[in-house]
Amino acid sequence: MTLEAKGLTKSYGKRPAVDDLSFTVQAGRVTGFLGPNGAGKSTTMRMFLGLDRPGSGSALVHGRPFHELRHPLCEVGAVLEAKAVHPGRTAYGHLLALASSNRIGRRRVTEVLEITGLAGVARKRVGGFSLGMGQRLGIAAALLGDPGVLLFDEPVNGLDPEGVRWIRRLMKGLAAEGRTVFVSSHLMSEMEVTADHVVVIGRGRLIADTDVRAFIASSSHNAVRVSSPQAIQLGVRLRKNGAEITADAEGTLLVSGIDSARIAAIATECGAVLHELTPQRASLETAFMERTGHSVEYRADPPGQD
Numbered sequence: 001m002t003l004e005a006k007g008l009t010k011s012y013g014k015r016p017a018v019d020d021l022s023f024t025v026q027a028g029r030v031t032g033f034l035g036p037n038g039a040g041k042s043t044t045m046r047m048f049l050g051l052d053r054p055g056s057g058s059a060l061v062h063g064r065p066f067h068e069l070r071h072p073l074c075e076v077g078a079v080l081e082a083k084a085v086h087p088g089r090t091a092y093g094h095l096l097a098l099a100s101s102n103r104i105g106r107r108r109v110t111e112v113l114e115i116t117g118l119a120g121v122a123r124k125r126v127g128g129f130s131l132g133m134g135q136r137l138g139i140a141a142a143l144l145g146d147p148g149v150l151l152f153d154e155p156v157n158g159l160d161p162e163g164v165r166w167i168r169r170l171m172k173g174l175a176a177e178g179r180t181v182f183v184s185s186h187l188m189s190e191m192e193v194t195a196d197h198v199v200v201i202g203r204g205r206l207i208a209d210t211d212v213r214a215f216i217a218s219s220s221h222n223a224v225r226v227s228s229p230q231a232i233q234l235g236v237r238l239r240k241n242g243a244e245i246t247a248d249a250e251g252t253l254l255v256s257g258i259d260s261a262r263i264a265a266i267a268t269e270c271g272a273v274l275h276e277l278t279p280q281r282a283s284l285e286t287a288f289m290e291r292t293g294h295s296v297e298y299r300a301d302p303p304g305q306d
Contacts, residue, residue, distance in 0.1 A: 001148040007057035017043045019204035030175045032195030033184040040204040041184045073102045077142030078151040087127025112140040131158025152183040188285035202292045219282035223256040227276035234272040
């Protein structure tokens with residue numbers, strides 16, 4: 001199953017939250033949904049779930065709008081607000097109510113409690129749950145109908161390091177089973193090791209829809225650290241071949257614009273001895289900040305800056 005946004009637009013008053021947005025989320029991989037605050041991520045997810053109506057365009061689940069799904073909980077699972085649960089209910093009672101209203105058996109309630117590590121607190125009232133436990137309960141509810149499509153909005157909020165590793169393995173495992181996993185997060189370091197693909201938006205518009213590695217590789221901050229006794233001579237030749245160079249230290253260059261193999265070949269041609277040839281890979285966070293800097297709605301300067 002897939003998620004597809006087609007020319008999706010949504011405004012609140014005169015302010016566009018989502019602006020002619022189109023992309024497809026494929027099954028079998030974890031797709032990260034990234035963007036600065038106010039980019040339109042939550043609004044887009046709400047439109048996929050039929051909670052907000054598009055001003056124009058469509059948000060489709062396997063070719064159909066959410067309200068046309070015959071058994072929504074068994075086709076789409078979502079975590080948008082983990083603790084949107086009556087505090088007086090127990091974890092088991094909350095899940096059982098959802099299961100009963102969707103013709104899902106009690107056995108599945110027990111299964112998702114075990115999957116999410118909540119079996120030991122199943123009979124405790126949700127009002128006493130920590131934020132992390134609330135996240136796990138929200139994920140249990142999302143998994144209840146064994147759906148083929150899963151949407152998670154900031155799923156690691158409140159989780160401890162073990163919990164973060166658990167949700168990472170869970171999402172990867174769900175994708176490996178052929179499910180569609182769409183996850184919004186501000187934690188770039190976590191998305192770098194979890195997501196296979198990214199959809200990046202800013203001010204409601206699409207910025208990138210690509211493989212994670214390709215997105216990182218597009219950053220201008222990717223470079224190669226080159227050390228040579230003939231650094232000046234080598235630098236001249238590299239610039240003639242289109243490289244951009246920053247002197248990092250005496251005899252050491254930071255080279256961007258050409259890869260390590262080409263640098264080595266040019267060094268051989270001009271007789272330069274290489275003492276170091278080390279790729280300096282940008283992070284997902286660096287690439288993200290570079291591509292979305294113009295879309296940041298609220299920006300603060302460090303103290304002392306004019």
